[in-house]
Amino acid sequence: MTGKKMVNTYLYTRYERFWHWLQTALITILLVTGFEVDGLYTLLGYKMAVEVHNFVGLGWLIAFAFFVFWLLTTGEWKQYVPTTKKMFTVIHYYMLGIFRGDPHPVPKRKEAKHNPLQRIAYLSVAMFLLPVQMISGFLYWSYNSWAAWGLDWLSLPVVAAIHILGAFGVLSFLVGHIYMTTTGHTIFAHIRAMITGWEEIPEGVELEDWEKRRRKGRQAADSEAPSA
């Protein structure tokens, strides 16, 4: 960040921020009540923990449908398309550069909010870990209907084991994710951005080709006239 001017940029729209913090709340409640149901501690009482967990879990399922709809209709899904370009540069940065005070090799942009490491991390969370939790959780909740739905070949301990394993995955992600919020140019820069929508990013950083993901029809035109 040395020498470069920082510009305040509007990165996250209202819905994104709302979704982020709603999901934060839901996941936290699910983790807290889930581990109580698993027998780790007593907090709300078993019955209350189960009821809250079921209610919030089903709520999350419905809210997630809206998120998927938003992703598809706004084209924001492009932010999650994985790439290997600059992946090692980013890894290298977090392993060494960050300690030397080097600038981030892939700064945020409105069109490319996620660096290659984030892309692969968020994609695996949103496309794999969370769906696994939702599906296993939904099946767990609907245990008594398995026979009626022709699902009686399922095994409760297996579904439960997957759900618990997934919970550990989510908890571990949460630890890493919260830590990574402190790696901005100030400790709270990223968190501030997720609250207000505005983040200070270095001025004049260009979008690279791989960061732009255009629609097919536009690709020909793009290649003839590279964007300025």
Add this chain to the structure above:
Amino acid sequence: MKRLAFFISAWACAATMLLGLAGIPTARAQLEVLDENQAPGRTMAQQATKERQIWITADHSRHAILQNEFKSGPEVTKACLSCHELAAGQFHKTIHWTWLDPNVPAGERIGKAGHSINNFCINLNGNEPRCTSCHAGYGWRDSSFNFNDEAAVDCLVCHEQTGTYKKFPTGAGHPVQTPTVFKGNNKTYNPPDWNKVAQSVGRPTRTNCGTCHFYGGGGDGVKHGDIDSSLAKPNKALDVHMGLDGQDFDCVRCHTTTLHNIAGRTYATPAATSRKSLIEDDLASKIMCESCHSSTPHKPGIKANDHTDKVACQSCHIPEFARVNATKMAWDWSKAGQKKDGKPYAAKGPHGKPSYDSKKGEFRWEKDVKPAYFWFNGAINAITARDTIDPSQPVAINWPAGSRDDENARIFPFKVHEGKQPYDKINKTLLIPKLFGPKGSGAYWAEYDWKKALDKGMQAAGLSFSGEYDFVETSYVFPITHMVAPKENVVACIECHSTEGRLASLAGFYMPGRDDFKTINVFGWILVLGTLVAVTFHGLGRVISSSRKEG
């Protein structure tokens, strides 16, 4: 390609969720609640039982034949039968008369009068005059009793309503002719006022049934644990249905009766073979909770409704049994025969109950007992005095039938009574002692000689005894189904869904909160703590490197 894959997964995701939403109403479709504040199962049960007016068209105190002078029970019975011609014939076919399981061939000798064994006073054979004070008949002194004698049926013990009719404890079912003191409890038994008693008859009440069933095993609360004299006039806290301050149910409200056959389990025959509510079959007996309450009695969406397929109502709604009076939990016959100053003696222990009796051995009584839980399909299997046992370990005399894989079986509460009782060391069978009888008869309670008592008892039962005996530990189960507590006192979820909970020893299925996956937990915590350690070191590295730069 990536885009396509992304779309497919996104749609799969959305479709799953839509399916889920569609599934919610079907999965949760339940009874419509009439009163928002009341569980539908309760509303149904109230409707099923609301008509309490029982009307009759006969006044027995005005029947001419009941004004006659009676000198004995059989004379009264003959008077009853002069109008109720079919009653004795009906009663003769029931287990209350035969003391044999009517659902198996008589040759199998299943029942009190057969070769069935318990770990209380063990068996009837050779002990008739004492045991048959609880027979609804007159004169069963020994095996020569005529089971076809209609006049030998005792109508009064079940139907009289004065509360003054007492059968003498050792009278083979007869009341006394003159006032007599029973040495066992130092109480005076008076001859009944036959006319008054006969003219009082009506439908059996709790007290009628309780005359025998509260005192099974020879004393109040000895046998069942969920049936004792506290149920004669219970409050709602003891039993929501029978409480005088509640519904005031009599036993026969649920133990409905056809042709003198009273609904209920007999040995390996369940009380009901299908789980039907009165909505599905209005002539079904009311013997099960579900008969009136349905199989989804709780408010819609309540998790307890999902439990009813595998957990019996009783498991949650009877948190403890013997809540007013203590019940006997263990009986050690091997300690019998000890004497003080050369004389048999008795000692009292906790709860004001006997802890020792030279005639019977050592006892353990308990109050507010948490049940044991087993899979139960309604049948209880048992061994008889003919079956071979393995005396190297405790012998289960009876045990609940059913398992996790039995679709008719549910988790059910039980009292488990532990015993230590005589067995044949050579034949490897449990032994029947002759306990009751006069000196010279070989009865243990008169002569304190096990060998003689066992010889006489086995002889009376028509079974062989090698002459070699010892004592073996045994267990005997009783399903717990009475003393249903008010809903506020229901067993809490955590009491089963925890590692040391009520169901800790019930294996063969996964239960959240009780069971965990060791490997997954170890792996999971390594993952979480590993991440924590990694980010901590990374953070420390940043702090140190930036402070160096500034320094």
